[in-house]
Amino acid sequence: MHRSAWSDPANPLRVEFKPWYDSPSTDPGTETVDVFLDGDESTIIGTRTWVLPMDPADYYVEIAPARLPQGEHTISFIMTNWVGVPARSFPYTVTIDKQEPLLNASSRLVFPAEVLPPNKLTARYLELNGDEVNP
Structure with missing residues (x-):
């Protein structure tokens, strides 16, 4: 994971999603995505709510650097559609390495x-x- 994803509070990690519909919904309402680490659905590290219809460029959630602990983790999300039905994602493994590289002095x-x-x-x-x- 690039350093800018965790070192700059003004530059949060942008987790992008593929659209969950073949064509954008024209129904009124909102949809929400909650992102969590390591299968712990009670600890949401990022969330976003959209008013429908969604623009294809809006399928992302920003996660603050402070919410990204060092180490290997799984990121999962729950998308709750406009009628309130949740859908869980498969987990994705990510490695967050915040340690500076140790380089030879010469x-x-x-x-x-x-x-x-x-x-x-x-x-x-x-x-x-x-x-x-x-x-």
Whole structure:
């Protein structure tokens, strides 16, 4: 998951959905999606309610970064249609990694003295060292 999904409170994670109807509903009313983690339907991490008819570009829910704990989780949702009937999704596995990368302090290549100038890397050196150059 990209860092911007959890590090910037002004840039929430956008969970997008495929439209749940083949054609947009023309019935009046509202529909709601509640998103939750790890099968815990009592802890909603994101919700959105739409007034029908819905625009195809509106099939998403934004989730605040504070609602995204580190680790591997499942995200599921319940869509409640305009007549109040809920439909549950299959869970989707996501990994939320908030740890900064641990990089080597130096990217400088290190060679053994035997191959540094004025010496050279030779076939004989490689033969004697298992075709490897190790510092």
